Amino acid sequence: MKKTIGFIGSGNMGGAIIAGLVGSALVSSNQIIASSVQEESLQSLKDKYAIRTTLDNKAVAAEADILFLAVKPNIYAPVIEEIKGAVKENVVIVTIAAGKSLEEIQERFGREIKIVRAMPNTPALVGEGMTGICANEMVSVAELTDVKTIFDSFGRTELISEYLMDAVTGVSGSSPALVFxxxxxxxxxxxxxxxxxQQAYKFAAQAVLGSAKMxxxxxxxxxxxxxxxxSPGGTTIEAVAELEKHGFRNAVISAVQTTIDKSIAMSKPAEH
Structure with missing residues (x-):
């Protein structure tokens, strides 16, 4: 892929995507540029992956062909306000924040702009991410394919309708914490x-990994x-019965629904 990929924000998720990109060799380290207010995290990314870094968000915005907004949802407004005049005319904006709709992002940029909304998860760091993506009508099939290829480079990706994005947040975006x-x-x-x-962690983690693969x-x-x-009368059915007795399934379903509800609550109209 012969494009410059920019990241504004260098936290856990942005770092996981960068790690996946570099590890897959889809692009060279020199094609990736990241900015952040956290000098230490930027230096860590530079040391690990040999990417280019800067403290200037506008510099990243001006250079990126595909620009990831990898900052917390509560600072999207000031970050977009800062960079909206600096981005390229045909840039593809990729938003990875929960509760930020395609419509809201476009309103904050104040013009028609290409936007892909994505909900990845931190297993991207080890090449096993799961991402749901959708795009507005400005994004071409080729551009959406490019973004999907980025996410496919460190896991699996599904194209979804935007109304399902809150459910994606519950079932895969936040769920690694539940699995841990x-x-x-x-x-x-x-x-x-x-x-x-330590041996117990290894047995447990491998059992979960193998079960998911099945x-x-x-x-x-x-x-x-x-x-x-x-097996009839065996050890496993005893464990299943014990989990059922304590409401295991209902607890998990409720946890996912709580995540979905929170994601919906975070979706607010753009302020003007």
Missing amino acids: MFIESLADGAVRGGMPR VLETGKHPGELKDMVC
Whole structure:
């Protein structure tokens, strides 16, 4: 890909995308430029991935063909106000913030502009990200393909309708934190049973990784895969019964719904 990819913001998600891009060799390090108010985080990215960095958001905006807004949702307004006069005429803006609609971003730029809305997740850092993307009518098929290729370089990507973006936030954008809690809990159980903690983390994490791969590669319903493990009168069905007794499924469903509700609440009309 012969384009300059810019990042305004160098936090966890921006850093994960940069790591994925560099690791996939889709672009060279020199094609990536990032800015931030955090000098230490910029220096860390520069040291790790040999990308170009600057403290000047406008410099990144002026150079980028594809520009990622990788800042927190609460500072989108001032950042866009700062850069909207500096971006290229045909730039593709990629927003990765929860609750920021295509319409709101366009209103903040004050003109018709190409925008792709994306919800990635932090497993991008290890090449196993999951991203939902949608775009406004200004974005061409070729441009959307370029953005999708970027996200595909460090995981899987699905094109979705914008109304599903809040659900994506719940099921994949925020859910790694829930999965990490589950892995930690599995490991705690093993430690309780006498296993050293680091070994317990390895067993638990690999079990989750392998289970997820079975869902993706076999195409079987998760319930069918669960039943394959549950022998009559065996150990696993006892564990399933214990989780059901404590409302495991309902707790997870409620957690995802809470995330969706929060994402919806963060969607507010642009201020003028």
